[in-house]
Amino acid sequence: MNRRLHGSILLAASVAAVTFAPFTAAPAFAAAQFKAPEVTFEVTAPGTVTATLHNTNDRGQCWAEAGVGPDKNHVFFGEGKLESLAQPGQTIKTSLTGLEPGSTITARGGCADTSPAGGYELGAPVDIVVTPAAPKPPTGSFGS
Template identity: 60%
Template sequence: MTNKRIKGPILLAASAALVVFGPVTVPASAQAPLQAPEVTFAGTGPGTVTATVHNPNRTGRCWAEAGVGPENNHHFFGNGAPESMAGPDQTVTTTLEGLEPGSTINARGGCFDDTPTGGMPFTEPVTVTVP
């Protein structure tokens, strides 16, 4: 049996092929797609519904909103004020007041992030009876 040596140009070409066709890795800082918030709704007083909103993401802001009345008019809990929105890994409690006692609202939570992997996911709407 004879030993054959690999010539320099062949070895260089094989090494270049490994570099070009090597495994593809994702940077450790890659961001996961934005998730919908974790949100609960409860009637907490006459004409008042409270939302507890948790942002499970490392970015973005999450909120609670509702369709109110026969026309399903859009309203943000806490009037959409900055303190009514949950930042990354934050939980906030906010209210929607001045509702008709005994009526129902269609409530849901949403998150928004304008990064390339962001988006605007929402929870499924739930019907809440106003106390």
């Protein structure tokens, strides 16, 4: 009976050692912090604003958008087409055309996290004055 009790105590001690041993998990690799894109805006022609957009993330897609007109109607640069979206690590240029010369738009960049974590980050909005149409050069006729 002594052996049986000793075996039971040994089994209980083993279970306790396994149960109460400190747990050390393999290091988990957290996803990098998701950020808004690096973006600059430039008036490149009368009625045209071009965004240079860099997606610094290792995932997701980034875009440029603007509030246009007196009601700040929401529009996407490049009409939101696939080629106007910066993929991870990519830098692109995309334009917004047909803007009213002399008007002001409010533009910003944004990135959507396409991983299971989801979410999005938006950059700070900036106001951009759209260059008015350039004066037409003289034609040279009738003293012009």
